Amino acid sequence: MAYQRMRDFLAALERRGKLRRIARRVDPSWEPACLAKWMFQALPDEERFGLFFENVAGSDIPLVTAALGASTETYAAALQAAPDEINAKWVRALLNPVAPRVVEDAPCQEVIVQGDGARLGRLPIPVWTPGKDIGPYLTTIVVTRDARSGVQNLGVYRTRVLDDRRLAINLNPGRHGHLCCRSYWEQGKPAPIAWVIAAEPEVHLATVANLPYGSDEIRVAGGLKGEPVALARAKTVDLLVPANAEIVIEAEIRPGEHEQEGPFGEFAGFMGPIGQRPMARVTAITHRKDPIFYGYTSQMPPSESTVIQSLTNAGLILKMLRYDLGEPNVRDVYIDLTFGGLLAHCVVALAPQYPGHGKRVGRMVADVTPVKRVTVVDADVDIRDPVHLDWALSSLFNPARDTVVIDDVFYPLNMDPSTRTAEDRAVPGGKLVIDATQKADAGPFSLPPREMMTRALDLWREVGLPEFRIPKRARLRIDRS
Template sequence: MAYRDLREYLAVLENKGLLCHIEAEVDKDWEISAVCRRTFRSIPERNRPALMFDRIKGHDIPLVVGILGGSREIYATALETEVGNVLEKWESGTKNPLKARLVKSAPCQEVVHRGAEVNFEMLPAPVWTVGQDPGAYHTSPFVISKDPETGIPNIGTYRVQVKGRNRAGLMINPPRNMNQHIRKNEARGQGTDVAIVFGTDPVLGLTSVTPFPYGVNEFEIAGGIRREPVDVVRCLTVDLEVPATAEIVVEGRIPFQGREPEGPFGEYGGYMGAAGTHPFIEISCITHRKKPIYQAFLSQMPPSESSCIKGIGREAVILRHLKNNLGIPVTDVYLTESGGATGMLIIAMKKQNRFQPLKAMMGAWSLHDVFGKVTIVVDDDIDIRDSFQVEWALSFRMQPAEDVHVLNNTDPLTLDPSQPWKDGKPVLPTEQVSSKVGIDATKKHAFPPLAVPPREHLEKVDAQWERYGIRALKRNAK
């Protein structure tokens, strides 16, 4: 049975030992970011917990982070499955969408703030890159808007800057679906209704950060994955519907041609994302549950929660496209965490002919502009999540003059600081042009036998490893 809400999901994480409570009081303006960074960098992914900051200086709302992408086990728990079944769960859900179910009243509207009571600063949004971000930022907002022609909603995750009690900045990269809603509304001379949601059933959060083609209804995808419709309720001041069991909902409107400076902000690639002129939101209402829980993502330099979340969801989308839509015998795909689940894509396949590796590269690149500035294709005997094996395949199954393919004049990687400058200045995002490199590291002919002990011998040694008394050396810190 699907999780009813964030609270039920947190209880499951706690019961499984995947949630760590920080009971010491922390300062959101520097301390939360530093604690999260140390946690993600110093604890191996397989052992990394989600965090709940119970006491935040100056606020009475607790904050959770890492609850969707602290690790692959946490991610799988969010989908109510095992790590090995994540892609299958995504495939099943996206093939069997369920329409959202409208309800008349909802927990997310237990407490209502309108007019002078609206205070966006009541939420404990951290300062993530101290000394460089202009202030507090929301990193896990699930932003809802809809197409003014079809009425189909879109849920996306974008950085949201706190600009005051009733004002927010919104950075949306040009290819994102919400931009089409804004453009269509402004072609009609009108603004765009927006709802910013914090703390939902975990599946909604995972669909929010996963790119789908324009016109796909993320509520329905989430319903398919949950195998139960998402309950939604109408907003109080804007013409939108939001998850009924959300912790916090912020309602507002982007005015017609409403743009102003926003940023900079520490982004997923590990560098500061540039400031720019972006939409702003005039907030009309804030609703929330009694004793709400605020959710954030750790982004910035990998490893991060955002890279884990985006990677797994995007892998499912790419795998489905290459296998089902294009009929390529792909067995696995991996967007590396070091590449921010964007810059480097590795594809494994059971190759049937010499054309398929290039076809797989082109298929992934054509699916979405963010996938695989560097794309590597290997045989299915390579564990693509083991960097040693991938590097071995690159070293001994690839010839640079024959197997490296460069594609020019492609869409740029979002927020990529390696973009070349023009006349000594950065190029505007709308004018950026990039390229991609694909490397075919599959075997092209018969290879000699592998120079390793027989598998049965290795398995026998593994089974009696304690017998040998071998231990890793313990080094004293210098």
């Protein structure tokens, strides 16, 4: 059964030792983010954990970060799956979306605060790159709606807290949240918007899926859950919000109202740009009686933001290649967790069927996704293992023959330093496709036969050598030896 509430997932994570509570009072202007930063900068994926700050200065609400995206393990746990089942779970959800259901009694509306009482200052909103960000930011689900079709959109758009009642949101033109708001502004109307904090895990993970405009991510969240997501009517704006969330901030953005947004530490590893962005006025804050606040750890990669975007969008690309683009011989897809969904490195495992197949599949991924680098390898390479991947590149890839460079690529986000000149002028970006599949029979692997290697494992133990876990790359190689 999927978790119905974020707090149920947090409890499960704590039971498996993957959530750490910090009882000491922390200052949200720097301490939570710096601790999270150390965790991502210093600990390997398998040792990381979510952080639960019980006592945040200035607020009576606890703050949680990195629980969903500390690591592959916590992400998988959020989906009640094993780490190697994540892609399969995504493919199933995308093939079987489930429409949400609307409920009348919503836990996220146990307390409703409107008017002057709806103050953002009550919430433990952190500064994510202390000393460099302009101030506290919301990093969570944003709900918007297309005025014409009525279809809602979920996305994460970093949001600056301007004061108790106003926010400036990084809605880039062309992004789906912006298209939704524009559909109201074009009619001279304020656009409804809501920030949803700590909904059930599937809603959070579906939010960062790069789906086409007009596909409501909530249906995919339902597919991940295997049941409809419960939605409630927001109290002051015309939107449906996840009923089981901890906190919802309702607001509207009037046409033409902007405020400064940024600088903000960004996923590319540098401070994101400053710009004039749409300004939202809070109309209500609704929450559970004893709410928990959640914010994604962003900034220098790896971070929670890179982990959730990579793992989510790898599943999307796998589904697209196999089911929409007619490439059933694509066996697996991985996006490097150290960079994130956009501009990242995508690795595809393929059983090539004809000469040039690897290049063709690589080009497809480059053309229809935002990723900057695509590497295609054979299906018997562990695409999550950098050692195995590097072997394929060194051994099977002929740079002069197996590389495709795609130029004049437009990146909608102004965050890739490689697309700026020394004079700070924006230039088009590029993409790289590498086909590192085997093009000709290179003969047998230079390892003893499988049967001998298996017997040698007994010998290893017999002579008292230290125990080890067999890496997947070794299994794959020995199986072919």
